[in-house]
Amino acid sequence: MRTIRHIVDTRAAEQPEKAYLIAPETGRTLNYGKLRRDARRLAAFLDAKGVRPGETVCLMMHNGYQAADLFLGIMYAGRVVSPINLLAQPAQLEYVLDHSDARLVFVAEAYRERLEAALARLDRPVAVEAIDVDAEALFPELAEGGSLPAVGEDDAALLMYTSGTTGRPKGALLTHRNVVAGGRFTSDAHELTESDRVLCSLPLYHINGQIVTTVAPLVHGGSVVMPHKFSVSSFWELLARHQCTWFNVVPTIVAYLLNEPDQRVARRELDLSRVRFGRSASAALPPNLHQAFERTFGFGIIETMGLTETAAPVFSNPLDPAKRKYGTPGRPFGVEAKIVDREGRALPPGEIGEILVRGDNVMKAYYKDPQNTAKALDADGWFHTGDLGYRDADGFYFVTGRLKELIIKGGENIAPREIDEALYRHPAVLEAAAVGIPDANYGQEILACVVLKPGSRCSEDELRGFCLNELGRYKTPKVIRFVDSIPKGPSGKVQRLKLLEI
Known part of the structure; x- marks a missing residue:
């Protein structure tokens, strides 16, 4: 059964005391057994608040213990989770809160004023629950939910709004099947196991942070170190202190780490022997930056590519360094892919066209937007990414730009x-x-x-x-x-x- 609830229940039954998440600011550890207990208490809380199964619950908070606990718990409880981009401008924030049909928002105190200002402009009530991201328990007085609503693979789990550069953001509606597939494809591509631990550097209001470093460890039974935010000064120290085996970054972070001379010296005194690789996604990694990082720090970076609409992973370079290529996010992993011309005809290697993908991780639809859904998803299940690129003779895909750009x-x-x-x-x-x-x-x-x-x-x-x-x-x-x-x-x-x- 490919649902978040099934995987949480399985992990809690098989390894209840094993750490799932480490919060470095407090030193608190969330194990798999408590993850399930918290999710069941959350279900009881949502019932009491009148939030029905299938309805939307938003999160407006930075990374941390409760950010991950709530993110997974809302899906476990049969509701739809919709994390809010903390960088959203007032008009965008108001639009997302309204369009998502949010019934309840969990918010960290630092963002409460912004949230309430946006909610004041809506013509319907939305409940607000202020929380401490570092709290060990939110509803200790509640018993674990007695009767949980049924949750199926094709039920909605995650509503993510794209951070488009023009117009209103679109809400990608992802099912439990999509979310679990994204975590599975990530885990399989990098051969991740229960012994693996990742350092999360990206926010949980982005699909990469959600799927790659929150859902994937759940799927393969590993663990995640989740600081409030990325910091150049603490990056290497966190990897060493918590004995991480891999890290997840974006090109901007690669550039910051590479151009911080003090950190190059500091990391030499740390034990990073357990680190196997780094993973880069969300934007193209320039080959010269990629090679400079590997030369400087001695860790290989696996370049990949994912999309909000595909629950993150689409392409990945191989785990074997000898088989990787620079300047490409790699081959399709877990999905089918092809390059087509403007008439939709498949193109041979070397010819540039639009990249299309199909697989279990491709979204169900754009929420309440049948027109854009029809443009993006064809009758055969192919998703039109809007990215231009080509594939080479070895099956590696190269992205050359966006159709609109x-x-x-x-x-x-x-x-x-x-x-x-x-x-x-x-x-x-x-x-x-x-x-x-x-x-x-x-x-x-x-x-x-x-x-x-x-x-x-x-x-x-x-x-x-x-x-x-x-x-x-x-x-x-x-x-x-x-x-x-x-x-x-x-x-x-x-x-x-x-x-x-x-």
């Missing part, structure tokens, strides 16, 4: 990622992202935004000359703008269209 200059298609990667090769560049801008002569020209490494100096003319050598005149950015930061979503994925607002 493709730069068309004088009729020629230019992938923004090609510009990004050229700029990343300059020794002074920490981050870079390109986007198309209107041009009277070519239709579009190229704007590149660049963040320099601390202490580095570089002029626009120097970077333009570098690009001329790397890219040629036609693909060299017309405008290079130095900025303090690149706009990103919660996963670290660059939001290119927001570059136009800088």
Whole structure:
């Protein structure tokens, strides 16, 4: 039975005292037995609050003991969990609370004022329950739920709103089958077992943090170390202290770790012998950044790719370092994939088209949005990712950009990622992202935004000359703008269209 309840019950029966989660700020450990007891008490609490099975419960909080406990417990109890992006602007927050049909919101005190301001603008009541993310128990006075509602594989479990760059966010509705499949595909791709422990660096309001570092350990019976947030200064120390065997990051974190000289020295004094690999997802990992990290720290990084609509994993590089490739998220794992042209015809290796995927992890629908659901999911179950790419002769997929972000200059298609990667090769560049801008002569020209490494100096003319050598005149950015930061979503994925607002 592929439901969160079945897996929690199985783990609690087989290994009740085994640690599932470690909260480093307090030192508290949540074992599998308590995870089930907490979930059953939560079911009783939701019954008492009048939240019926299948209704939506939102979470608005940073990572921690109760964030994970509630995230899994809500699904266990037969309700739909919908974590809220803490970076959401007021209008977006109001929209998600309304559109999701939320009946109850669990909120950490730090975000309560923002939440209540948004709820005040709704025309229906939504219950609020303020909690301490570090608390060991929320409802100690309640008995474990007596009669739990039936939960099936095709019942809704998770409602995740995409962090799109334009328009209103879409709510990807994922079933228990989808959520469990995402955790299973992650576990199988990396051959994870009960002895594995992951350091969670990403927020639980993003699909990566939810599936890869919260659901996957549950599926393979491992454990997760979950600090409140990522910190460069504590990253290596947490890995060593808690004897983690792998870590989950995004390219931005890779860049921060690589460009923090003090941490390079500090980690040499730590015992990191149990660490087997790192995993990167949510945005493309530039090959030069990838290779520099591996050379500097001695840990291999497995580049992967996932989507909100696919409960995270789609592609993964092999576990065997000798079989990995740089610049690609790897081969399909657990899913089928293909490249198609604008008419939907499958393309051979080497030809660029849209990437489509199909599998047990693909969402049920966009919530209350049949029009966009029909555009994204065809009659045969193929999900249109909106990503452009190609596959090579070995079956590895390469992502060249987004359909909506493709730069068309004088009729020629230019992938923004090609510009990004050229700029990343300059020794002074920490981050870079390109986007198309209107041009009277070519239709579009190229704007590149660049963040320099601390202490580095570089002029626009120097970077333009570098690009001329790397890219040629036609693909060299017309405008290079130095900025303090690149706009990103919660996963670290660059939001290119927001570059136009800088």
